[in-house]
Amino acid sequence: MDAPSDSRLLDLQRVGIRFGGLRAVSDLEIKLVPGCLHGLIGPNGAGKTTVFNLITGIYRPTEGDIHFDGTSLVGEAPDRIAKRGIGRTFQNIRLFAGMSVIENVKVAMYRHAAGSLWESVLRMPRYWRDEATIHREATQLLDTFGLLSVADLGAEQLPYGARRRLEIARALATRPKLLLLDEPAAGMNPSEAHDLMNLVRWVRDSFGVSILLIEHHMPVVMGICERITVLDQGASIAEGSPREIQNDPLVIEAYLGADVEARG
Amino acid sequence: MKHAAVYLVAAVLIAAIWALDAWVIPYSDFYITNIVIKIGYNLLAVMGLALVLGFTGQFSLGHAGFMAVGAYAAGALALHTGLPPMLTTAIGGLAAALAGLVVGLPSLRLTGDYLAVVTLGFNGIIIVIIQNTPFLGGAQGLIGLPLATTFATTWTWVVIGGLFIRNVLNSPTGRVLRAVRDNEIATRSLGINTTHAKVVAFVIGAFWAGVAGALIGFLNSSLFPAQFQYDRSIELVAMVVLGGTGSLSGPLIAGAALTALPELLRPIAEYRMVLYSVLLIVMMLVRPTGLLGSRELSDLVPWRRWFGRAV
Ligand SMILES: Nc1ncnc2c1ncn2[C@@H]1O[C@H](COP(=O)(O)OP(=O)(O)O)[C@@H](O)[C@H]1O
Ligand SMILES: [Mg+2]
Numbered sequence A: 001m002d003a004p005s006d007s008r009l010l011d012l013q014r015v016g017i018r019f020g021g022l023r024a025v026s027d028l029e030i031k032l033v034p035g036c037l038h039g040l041i042g043p044n045g046a047g048k049t050t051v052f053n054l055i056t057g058i059y060r061p062t063e064g065d066i067h068f069d070g071t072s073l074v075g076e077a078p079d080r081i082a083k084r085g086i087g088r089t090f091q092n093i094r095l096f097a098g099m100s101v102i103e104n105v106k107v108a109m110y111r112h113a114a115g116s117l118w119e120s121v122l123r124m125p126r127y128w129r130d131e132a133t134i135h136r137e138a139t140q141l142l143d144t145f146g147l148l149s150v151a152d153l154g155a156e157q158l159p160y161g162a163r164r165r166l167e168i169a170r171a172l173a174t175r176p177k178l179l180l181l182d183e184p185a186a187g188m189n190p191s192e193a194h195d196l197m198n199l200v201r202w203v204r205d206s207f208g209v210s211i212l213l214i215e216h217h218m219p220v221v222m223g224i225c226e227r228i229t230v231l232d233q234g235a236s237i238a239e240g241s242p243r244e245i246q247n248d249p250l251v252i253e254a255y256l257g258a259d260v261e262a263r264g
Numbered sequence B: 001m002k003h004a005a006v007y008l009v010a011a012v013l014i015a016a017i018w019a020l021d022a023w024v025i026p027y028s029d030f031y032i033t034n035i036v037i038k039i040g041y042n043l044l045a046v047m048g049l050a051l052v053l054g055f056t057g058q059f060s061l062g063h064a065g066f067m068a069v070g071a072y073a074a075g076a077l078a079l080h081t082g083l084p085p086m087l088t089t090a091i092g093g094l095a096a097a098l099a100g101l102v103v104g105l106p107s108l109r110l111t112g113d114y115l116a117v118v119t120l121g122f123n124g125i126i127i128v129i130i131q132n133t134p135f136l137g138g139a140q141g142l143i144g145l146p147l148a149t150t151f152a153t154t155w156t157w158v159v160i161g162g163l164f165i166r167n168v169l170n171s172p173t174g175r176v177l178r179a180v181r182d183n184e185i186a187t188r189s190l191g192i193n194t195t196h197a198k199v200v201a202f203v204i205g206a207f208w209a210g211v212a213g214a215l216i217g218f219l220n221s222s223l224f225p226a227q228f229q230y231d232r233s234i235e236l237v238a239m240v241v242l243g244g245t246g247s248l249s250g251p252l253i254a255g256a257a258l259t260a261l262p263e264l265l266r267p268i269a270e271y272r273m274v275l276y277s278v279l280l281i282v283m284m285l286v287r288p289t290g291l292l293g294s295r296e297l298s299d300l301v302p303w304r305r306w307f308g309r310a311v
Helices: A048-055 A078-083 A101-108 A117-121 A125-144 A160-172 A190-207 A218-222 A242-246 A249-263 B002-023 B030-055 B063-081 B085-107 B112-131 B151-169 B172-182 B184-188 B194-220 B230-243 B249-264 B272-286
Strands: A010-019 A022-032 A037-041 A063-068 A086-088 A178-182 A210-215 A227-232 A235-240
Touching: A010 A048, A022 A037, A022 A048, A022 A063, A022 A210, A022 A227, A022 A235, A037 A048, A037 A190, A037 A218, A048 A063, A048 A178, A048 A210, A078 A086, A078 B184, A086 A160, A101 A125, A101 A160, A101 B172, A117 A125, A117 B151, A117 B172, A125 A160, A125 B172, A160 A178, A160 A190, A190 A210, A190 A218, A210 A218, A218 A242, A227 A242, A227 A249, A235 A242, A235 A249, B002 B151, B030 B063, B030 B151, B030 B172, B030 B194, B030 B230, B030 B249, B063 B085, B063 B112, B063 B194, B063 B230, B085 B112, B085 B194, B112 B230, B151 B172, B151 B194, B172 B184, B172 B194, B184 B194, B230 B249, B230 B272, B249 B272
Parallel strands: A037 A210, A037 A227, A086 A178, A178 A210
Antiparallel strands: A010 A022, A010 A063, A227 A235
């Protein structure tokens, strides 16, 4: 059942973090195999975003270890971790508001440019080649995400759903091995959310990237994730296939209970 | 061929500058020529700060300190070694760039207000060091510098500096700088070392401030520490903010206007700082993004096809 440890892409080993007196995440184990589409669900405030911030180095775990591709990430700076192949989106969208849609994607391709700053300043041949390649790849990516027609608009002019798609495209432009998506369907209507989930699955299949997906609406993830971890008050209360999760009494209590409360 | 257009424009501009210098400047009003030269070196300082403050979003309040480093390095070197002033001007720029690296490396890791305080402090410290260094003339000033700053040399530097900054802005690095300004956390999430990017902007900005400072020394044949006090730094910030953060041509226009105005209207000169405050307040009320916002002159006029963006 358990994958051998050397085939794990991401391995959270009894990870925990304390903010003052609050244990936002405790004793958390998540193991991802390459090519997975794994869901991380749980009610609001469960600690899901904190898990992303722990993986990407924004927070440093106070307990446990996080391995990516066989070596520890703990203590590395966020840009180093991203460089190792982890891309992400943010629950509160973080686009470059003063830049155009295509520039948002081009920034992410910065590390693909072969030329130095001097070659840019002196406009050497390599600068022009880099810019041509970056432009071609950014255009392709925008086309894939249905954003080509708005490529030259300011990023802040996009409607909400398109902003979320642009953030995913931007993260993919770094060519990550693992993509972390924080509530990509938040604020969308059910039909938009459905389309987005199909897009997420398609991204996993055609970009060969592994995905860890946060969502707090259960039905949205049930349809596409192969495995799901359920978080409640910072601890994992269940892990398994969507079917197993759906029938887990603890999940129903913690999760659907909260939903019923919210409705009622 | 299209790629070479901007060099052609620069070459034509420089040729025109030297032609003016040879055939027009000798017959023109000395006072006006002086103002035009002042505009030139202020533009060099402004374009460096536009990169740091406008495009990278780093609030530096010590730009005049880098001008001082460049001015005194270039001046002292020319005075004590006899090296040609135009060579020591470039060395002055490099000295300022080095100072930018030393100040920037530790302080750019931190955010916002901290940088403003550190750079303001740096500006003050530089002044105190100069005042207490006999080799640099101390408070009495460094005098007897060669007179080498002319209309032509100044404006040749302006064209080279403008082209340099423009090419930085329209490059992968330039995109990263604007990304840092817009959202540093997101930039880091793309695997980009934002501290490194900010230091690069800071060093480039300091280099052009240093060149500007050096030109001042060789214009007046003298240098005084009081010329590089923090009020000069604030003046430069006002030029960038009024011109538009995220624009290159906007701050250049504002820089030229704010240099010429007090010179042409002498009574205003004494109330310069008041003028800047009033202008900043008015601008905040009627046009909070500055004169051009984040646009360029070339976005507003149809030359864009030939000049490219960010002329
Ligand atoms: N930097 C922080 N300082 C203090 N508390 C935090 C911090 N970040 C998150 N928390 C707390 O951790 C808990 C989990 O938050 P979060 O991970 O955002 O939940 P979720 O994404 O599942 O809705 C919340 O109680 C939140 O207030
Ligand atoms: Mg969250």
